Amino acid sequence: MxxxxxxxxxxxxxxxxxxxxxxxxxxxxxxxxxxxxxxEPATAYTPGTITERMALELIGHEAIVPEWYLDSKRVGTWGIGVTNASGHNVDRYKDKPQTIARCIEIFLWLCRTKYGPEVLTAFAGHTLSEAQYGAALSFHYNTGAIKTASWVKSFKAGDLEKARAEIMNWRSPAEIIPRREKERDLFFDGKWSGEGKATVYDVSKPSYSPRWSSARKVDIRADIALALGAA
Structure with a gap:
């Protein structure tokens, strides 16, 4: 070069x-x-760590359901999109709602021990900024495809324009497009969208589906700070 x-x-x-x-x-x-x-040098970011701003961004892309529920594919799910496939048994939370703090604790634990290391492996040889790591972690938490995604390969090859376009190939179902746009803008432009709040839902029974009418915005900044401080 x-x-x-x-x-x-x-x-x-x-x-x-x-x-x-x-x-x-x-x-x-x-x-x-x-x-x-x-x-006036900015506060140094330690690559591969999860910051408060990053956690707020990621959880803002998800939602919190403090009790076990069935997702659209009838898979048992809990908290911030956690299923048994993650390695954390969520069946224990059926009919046993947890605190938002507990949901955040498990989410951050999974990001540190499972999804985060997989992102870093996929980008081996490249040091990611805070924004890039946050966006890639959000993408992987949602898709599980960081190892095979073509946009990652294009980025590592230095073709940023192609990578920027390719991340938007992951646009199904249509409801995911706004999230993907936020991940794209965060990774390639450093544009953060987290507002410090998360949408929380209750569970309807006996269907065990989220009760969409119960949606409410909850400020999670204190819980995030506490969880990161205890790590």
Whole structure:
């Protein structure tokens, strides 16, 4: 790779991490961000760790059901999209609702011990920014496909434009498209969307399906901070 290409890639990675348009051109906004970083360095992010901002983003893409329920495919599910396939037995929560704090605790544990390591393995040889790791972790938690996704391969090959388009191939069912757009914008543009709240649902019985009319927004920032502090 030429020196010019190296410089362009550096600028694009910097732009992604700072929420700028990743075009590889050090224009006024990019130069201003570079200057600000030199004058006042940002708090260093330790690659592969889950931050409060990241946890808020991921849970904002999901929902919380504190009691065991059946999802659209009739699979027993609990908390933040957790099933027995994760390695955590969720059948124990049937008719036994848990606290939101407990749901968040298990979610973060799975991200650290299962999904996070798989994301890092898929991106081996590339250091991910906080935004990139958060977006990739959200994608993998939802699809389980980080190892085979073509957009990951394109990104590792340096073709950011192609990777940006390919992540949107994962758009079924249609309801998932807004989430995928947020993951794309976070990974490639550093644009965060988490607002500090999660949607919480109760369970209808005897169907054991989420009671959609019970939807409510709950501020989860204190529970996230507590869970991360205890880790």
């Amino acid at each position: 030429s020196k010019a290409a190296d410089n362009e890639r550096f600028v694009m990675v910097f732009q992604q991490a700072h929420g700028l348009t990743a075009d590889g051109w050090a224009g006024e906004k990019t130069f201003g961000a570079l200057t600000a970083d030199v004058a």
